[in-house]
Amino acid sequence: MGRLIIAEFKDSETFPFDEIMEVFRKYPDFQKYEVDYAPAISFPDFKILPDQRRVYCGKQEVALTTKEFNLLYYFATNEGRVLTYEQIYQKIWGNYVQDIENNTIGSHVCKLREKLYKACPDRQFEIRCVREVGYCFETK
Numbered sequence: 444m445g446r447l448i449i450a451e452f453k454d455s456e457t458f459p460f461d462e463i464m465e466v467f468r469k470y471p472d473f474q475k476y477e478v479d480y481a482p483a484i485s486f487p488d489f490k491i492l493p494d495q496r497r498v499y500c501g502k503q504e505v506a507l508t509t510k511e512f513n514l515l516y517y518f519a520t521n522e523g524r525v526l527t528y529e530q531i532y533q534k535i536w537g538n539y540v541q542d543i544e545n546n547t548i549g550s551h552v553c554k555l556r557e558k559l560y561k562a563c564p565d566r567q568f569e570i571r572c573v574r575e576v577g578y579c580f581e582t583k
Contacts, residue, residue, distance in 0.1 A: 484519045486582055487567040491519055500563035510535060511555045514548075518570060518580035527577040552578060 481493040490499045496512055498505040507515065513535050518526065531548050532538070549572075556570055571579045 484516075486519075489563060489566065489568060491516060498559075500559070500566070503562055505558055505562045507555065507558060510551050511558070514551055514555055515559070518578065522580050522582060525573050525577055525579045529577075531577060548578075 483493070484491040488501050491497075492499070493516055498507055498512065498515065514531070517531065517534050528548055536547075552570060552572075559570075560566065567583045569581050569583065571581055573579055
């Protein structure tokens with residue numbers, strides 16, 4: 444059984460934090476977890492906030508499923524690169540079996556495009572299909 448400690452201190456309150464960190468230094472067997480913060484990805488009038496798992500077109504939030512968000516984030520972090528079906532499937536679903544998965548990816552990308560293109564009619568980006576290869580996220 445374990446316990447979790449979450450504490451927030453003002454920048455001027457370093458003493459309590461220093462004491463807590465001293466306990467961790469004395470007992471190095473404590474399991475420690477660090478939070479990795481991914482920076483926001485911004486394009487003109489379009490923003491992806493990975494830490495909040497939110498997407499905004501202007502001030503309007505675009506509601507995406509988990510897979511749609513993961514796809515969009517993967518595409519946007521690889522802007523301008525053609526991602527193969529195999530790369531996409533391994534990253535989003537965790538494995539790859541040729542042919543069947545291409546339809547799965549295509550179906551999710553189609554729904555993702557519908558939502559994004561409806562919310563962002565004047566968008567400055569495109570999710571381009573590279574026939575028989577994969578997809579590419581491009582800005583205009």
